[in-house]
Amino acid sequence: MSDRLFIFDTTLRDGEQVPGCQLNTIEKIQVAKQLELLGVDVIEAGFPISSPGDFNSVIEISKAVTWPTICALTRAVEKDIDVAVDALKFAKHKRIHTGIGTSDLHIKYKFNSTPEEIIERAVSAVKYAKKFVEDVEFYAEDAGRTDNEYLARVTEAVIKAGATVVNIPDTTGFRIPFEYGEKIKYIMEHVDALSAGKAILSTHCHNDLGMATANTVAGVLNGARQVEVTINGVGERAGNTSLEEIAMIFKTHPDLNIETNINTTKIYQTSRMVSSLMNMPVQPNKAIVGKNAFAHSSGIHQDGVLKNAETYEIMDPKDVGIDDNAIVLTARSGRAALKHRLHVLGVDVDGEKLDSLYEEFLKLADKKKELNDDDILMLAGVERTRDHHIKLDFLQVTSGLGVRPVASIGLDIAGEKFVAASSGNGPVDAAIKALKVIIKRNMLLKEFTIQAINKGSDDIGKVHMQVEHDGAVYYGFGANTDIVTASVEAYIDCINKFRK
Ligand code: KIV
Ligand code: ZN
Secondary structure (H helix, E strand, C coil), rough: EEEEEEEEEEECCCCCHHCCCCCCCCCCCCHHHHHHHCCCCCCEEECCHHCCCHHHHHHHHHHHCCEEEEEEEEECHHHHHHHHHHHHCCCCCEEEEEEEEHHHHHHHHHHHCHHHHHHHHHHHHHHHHHHCEEEEEEEEHHHCCHHHHHHHHHHHHHHHHHCCCCEEEECCCCCCHHHHHHHHHHHHHHHHHCCCCCCCCEEEEEECCCHHHHHHHHHHHHHHHHEEEEEEEEECCCCCCEEEHHHHHHHHHHCCCEEEEHHHHHHHHHEEEHHHHHCCCCCCCCCCCCCCCCCCCCCHHHHHHHHHHHHHCCHHHHHHHHCCCCCECCCCCCHHHHHHHEEEEEEECCHHHHHHHHHHHHHHHHHHCCCCHHHHHHHHHHHHHCCEEEEEEEEEEEEEEEEEEEEEEEEEECCCEEEEEEEEECCCHHHHHHHHCCCCCCCCEEEEEEEECCCCCCCCCCEEEEEEEEEEEEEEEEEEHHHHHHHHHHHHHHHHHHHH
């Protein structure tokens, strides 16, 4: 008999903390529904006290999904818990995730406190949350660097106070798998309430040293029965453990006797949706969902795979939802084909939205003969920027060898038209300088990445930018067959976010 491993997805909380990857409530609902289809057990929907947007998202996600437990994060503070309880009022199954730092560093510098006082605060937060919800999870922040004996005492105390899950986060991604596994083992062996089945341990690993997945597996092999993960491993800094890796590790190793509820055939679709909504590209060699994850280029491998796929493939791409026969759409494809392909990719559009997307699709199909999934998701992403306050009206650039590039630009700002021109040391520089003649705000371009979606000189270029304004960094995205236009669109996308 296999042991059930609970999948706690924190894409919408820890994953969404990445600068520039913030989603609006509608996008979060879209992701939450997809996570429900994927079969996750718990969706961490936000940190309600942190902002009205997070509060609202927890409310709306609670209404939108049925089966998964909806979890809200809090500090070990009564006010946080009150707000989380309020945000969870529509959830069919609800959980409060409360906690406090337990490492010496956190106790001394963050809280100016003592280990005993921290246990008291942890216990009273759990008891307080327990007054409102049955399902309370406690996190011992920086557990990775917390002394094991003390961590076991904290775990014992919070379970006694009513915690049903105790989360052991390697917050800084510091531990190596052997150490993290030992930590989980130590707690399992020294907390009687765990062997008595009163609560389970959860892993929550960060990827700063590239060991999040390995640490999570070590945690599970030593007794943890919940894993906290994100789609594509998104998350602050180097990210969190990725859901798809954990699901496929236990699927491809049935001898480990660990079972999840994940419908793995929905993995690829979910990965594409999250990547597209967050404008966060998936690295091509990313395990399971990267573009090259199943692409065999060496002749020897190709020959082997053609004779028998198992010679070089440990998983069937179909098991993760990669469809070899993915249809390529062309200018002759109808609205229904576009709608169907978008649906397969996890984006549902209808009515006027579909009409305008179809128009954009035809324009792009005129420039590029064949449109693949990435092109189509890109179009769906561009569609979301339609209600921007500032829009690019036109852009004309002259550049080439031996001439100083010159750009003239037209912007539509809330319906009013503005025109300006400038020269620069390159076409993008000229275009951005022209834009700055109209938008006179203090802005500094911090990062600028250009990426081609596929190959071919007719391909779409995707531009990711980060612009600093008033001490905050804003993330923008643009995509166009004209790379200068894509760059200006990305810059404008950043500026449109200044106002929020
Ligand atoms: O990494 C961490 O410690 C966290 C906690 C808030 C659970 O995200
Ligand atoms: Zn975290």
